[in-house]
Amino acid sequence: MKIKFIGAAGTVTGSKTLIESNDVRFLVDCGLFQGVKSLRELNWEPLPVLASTIDFVLLTHGHLDHCGWLPRLVSQGFTGKIYCTGPTKEITKLILVDSAKIQEEDALKANQENSSKHQIAEPLYTVKEAENVFPLLTVVQPETPIVLGEDIEATFFLAGHIIGACSIAVSLEGKTLVFSGDVGRDNDVLLYPPIKPKNADLVFLESTYGDRLHPDTDPKLELEEYINEAFKKGGTVIIPSFAVERAQSIMFLLWELKKEGRIPNIPYIVDSPMGVGAFEVFFNNTKWHKLNFADCQTMSKMFVINSDYEETLAAINHKGPKVVIAASGMITGGRVLGYLENYIGLPETTILIVGYQAEGTRGRKLIEGAKAIKIFGTYYTVRAKIVEINGLSAHGDQADLLDWLSDLEQKPQRVFLVHGEPAAADELRIKIREHYGFNCSVPLMGQEFKF
Known part of the structure; x- marks a missing residue:
């Protein structure tokens, strides 16, 4: 099994994790990079593998930094299914069209006002390219395993955060990989609390607020x-x-x-x-x-x-x-x-x-x-x-993230901290080691691991 971190590694946005196993290749999330220019420029770069060779995508939720690169993936040749919950499908369609409209409008405005450094400013993708994603969105039910290939199953379970958001447990090669997506909070005013995983060999945990606690205010x-x-x-x-x-x-x-x-x-x-x-x-x-x-x-x-x-x-x-x-x-x-x-x-x-x-x-x-x-x-x-x-905040803080790991019945082989800036991820790594003694890593962008 090969695991390659091609987004949200050392940074919060651009969530993309590439998994290869037994001739099957898939992505968990396919998000847009946001923030500093050096990250935004990565949105224009192709994936390290041909998009046409990716078999499917597992989508944790419909935020732009988790789904916003799907139109580029499809335009570069991806034709597989994108598995997600019903609300995530609806949200993703809204988000992608809105994103495309903003990009088209911004490109038009830049050209009209000659404010772009490029001779002709172009959108990252158009509304038509965003809509090309829609037929591939495939709804799954939470807590119901889906068969993705020979000896590969995935189960979605509630993550809080936003409506439809789920963490995903993937079983393959006799191992269980758990991807947290973005973890919400137990006391959210509208959403139900996140469900904690019980079994995992490899954990991929967000660390957005890994170095801080939310204030106890109303x-x-x-x-x-x-x-x-x-x-x-x-x-x-x-x-x-x-x-x-x-x-x-x-x-x-x-x-x-x-x-x-x-x-x-x-x-x-x-x-x-x-x-x-x-x-x-x-x-x-x-x-x-x-x-x-x-x-x-x-x-x-x-x-x-x-x-x-x-x-x-x-x-x-x-x-x-x-x-x-x-x-x-x-x-x-x-x-x-x-x-x-x-x-x-x-x-x-x-x-x-x-x-x-x-x-x-x-x-x-x-x-x-x-x-x-x-x-x-x-x-x-x-x-x-x-x-x-x-x-x-829709994100759990350090205490919430530590608590999310608390129901694991056995020590995982490795915990990878993603979707966080370096200081936040490293602080959470230290806390996880102190609380649980887990082997915990903060992967770099482009880093690959074999298991």
């Missing part, structure tokens, strides 16, 4: 405080968030606050071309979360859903107090950039950072105190109040 109280503070100043609250990431949890908390009369009667806007589709994912998959269908309907009525760009422009030009949830969550693109162009220079504006911000992203720069950020070739002075609410 995010609902924090939202209440910052929204009322901005309202008194006549300001706008901007919450960068992917439409199917923390957005639904934020909306749920805002809905509760509004029902309880704790936040003002102002516009609450979800600005995303896939906002309506994201609601439908929740409506169609109530067994995957804690809200019933009636609550989903009632909650949705509180929010204005902007799908068309004309609606975005109208919301931007509405100068009264409002709360806007807009993608992208790391402020790497999307509708949120239009709001920031107009509002980040206003001291009455509050920007709430609620999710992980990868190295090199605008979101990371803001929480690190950047005085100006660059948007479409222009620098904008940061006068807005920047606040981070860690209690809304």
Whole structure:
């Protein structure tokens, strides 16, 4: 068996693990690199093997850094099945089309404004190339083993994090490989707790928050405080968030606050071309979360859903107090950039950072105190109040990740720490060794192991 780490090794994004065994070759996740330019440039590089020789893909969930490279994989010759849960299929379709639209729009804008270093800016992939992925998405049921080849089975089990997200156990060559995907939190306001693995020879564990603990604060109280503070100043609250990431949890908390009369009667806007589709994912998959269908309907009525760009422009030009949830969550693109162009220079504006911000992203720069950020070739002075609410993170912290390993009945042969920056992964490696005595490694990009 050969295992090659071709993404999310030494960094958080671009999740891709290549497994070769008995003439079968497959990928676990196929994500987009985000953040610093050196990582983003990797999205243009081909895989170390021909895409046409990959038999299938196992997809843990529908976030861009786990599914966003699938259109490139298909355009380079992959024709196999992409196994995922029902909600993940729906989310992946939304995410890929949205990603393609943003890339097409950004390329068009760069060409019109001559702001690209390239003679002609091109999108990484088009909407048509994104849609070519859809026929390959194959739904599996959690806790139900699927046969993938001779002596190869996979079982998906709940990971929390976002709707439809699963960890995956793969049995082959007499070994069990467990891929955590992104591990959620036990106390998530909408999702059920992650299921812990009981048997594993090789573990591939995310380490995004491997070096920190989430604060013991109440995010609902924090939202209440910052929204009322901005309202008194006549300001706008901007919450960068992917439409199917923390957005639904934020909306749920805002809905509760509004029902309880704790936040003002102002516009609450979800600005995303896939906002309506994201609601439908929740409506169609109530067994995957804690809200019933009636609550989903009632909650949705509180929010204005902007799908068309004309609606975005109208919301931007509405100068009264409002709360806007807009993608992208790391402020790497999307509708949120239009709001920031107009509002980040206003001291009455509050920007709430609620999710992980990868190295090199605008979101990371803001929480690190950047005085100006660059948007479409222009620098904008940061006068807005920047606040981070860690209690809304979709990722488990160090304690959660350690606990996720606690039900293993036997010592695994190796634990690989992926999907984390070097300091976070190494800190978690030390903690795992101290707690469990497991053989634990932090693989490098491109590193290969044989078992």
